[in-house]
Amino acid sequence: GQNIDQPTEMTATEGAIVQINCTYQTSGFNGLFWYQQHAGEAPTFLSYNVLDGLEEKGRFSSFLSRSKGYSYLLLKELQMKDSASYLCAVRGDNQGGKLIFGQGTELSVKP
Amino acid sequence: DTEVTQTPKHLVMGMTNKKSLKCEQHMGHRAMYWYKQKAKKPPELMFVYSYEKLSINESVPSRFSPECPNSSLLNLHLHALQPEDSALYLCASSQERGGTEAFFGQGTRLTVV
Numbered sequence: 001g002q003n004i005d006q007p008t009e010m011t012a013t014e015g016a017i018v019q020i021n022c023t024y025q026t027s028g029f030n031g032l033f034w035y036q037q038h039a040g041e042a043p044t045f046l047s048y049n050v051l052d053g054l055e056e057k058g059r060f061s062s063f064l065s066r067s068k069g070y071s072y073l074l075l076k077e078l079q080m081k082d083s084a085s086y087l088c089a090v091r092g093d094n095q096g097g098k099l100i101f102g103q104g105t106e107l108s109v110k111p
Numbered sequence: 112d113t114e115v116t117q118t119p120k121h122l123v124m125g126m127t128n129k130k131s132l133k134c135e136q137h138m139g140h141r142a143m144y145w146y147k148q149k150a151k152k153p154p155e156l157m158f159v160y161s162y163e164k165l166s167i168n169e170s171v172p173s174r175f176s177p178e179c180p181n182s183s184l185l186n187l188h189l190h191a192l193q194p195e196d197s198a199l200y201l202c203a204s205s206q207e208r209g210g211t212e213a214f215f216g217q218g219t220r221l222t223v224v
Contacts, residue, residue, distance in 0.1 A: 030209060031209070031211065033213065035215075040220075041217065041218075042199075042201055042215040042216055042217045042218045043154065043201070043215045044215070045212055045213060045214055045215070048211045048212060050211070087153055087154075089153075091209070097142050097144070097159050097161065097166075097167075097205065097207075097208030097209060097210070097213075098156050098159060098167060098169075099154075099156065099213065101153030101154055101155075102153060103152070103153055104151075104153055
């Protein structure tokens with residue numbers, strides 16, 4: 001079966017660092033995506049990992065371990081505008097480009 | 112330009128109406144997707160087009176009919192929808208089906224009355 005798990009909710013403080021974890025079990029693996037989605041808006045692409053290791057892009061970093069079926073999204077210097085849902089999505093082999101999404105992590109950033 | 116444009120942004124339709132959702136991208140992407148998203152749920156794939164040919168249909172009811180007139184455009188024709196079809200409909204595109212980036216449009220908020 002296909003399963004992607006991430007925490008439902010997280011709370012963090014403005015200026016702090018937060019790590020959102022994602023574990024997956026899928027039929028094959030051909031890349032993992034992170035998206036940010038504000039309420040009522042479309043998902044915004046944040047990162048893509050297909051090889052093990054850390055990808056850094058400004059305040060956002062994403063890590064992948066294929067052997068562990070594990071990824072995390074790291075957000076540094078949190079801002080109030082980072083309050084959003086963060087979606088982990090996996091593309092399996094022979095999936096024709098299909099992304100399988102986790103349920104999303106609702107992040108609340110407090111002052 | 113990393114923009115995927117969807118129209119209309121909002122749509123209210125009756126169960127006997129016929130309407131169409133439109134999606135456009137000018138990034139030269141050859142894979143385009145329709146997703147459906149209910150409140151507080153992740154997007155669910157409906158259709159994938161690759162090089163203007165339908166490559167995946169996720170067992171979507173026939174009241175939803177996709178069309179890809181050319182490499183930049185993707186339509187979703189709607190007919191005889193049910194109230195439970197009310198959702199945010201998202202279009203996305205990527206360079207290829209296995210592209211390293213996939214961009215979403217702003218979505219069409221559909222309400223079926």
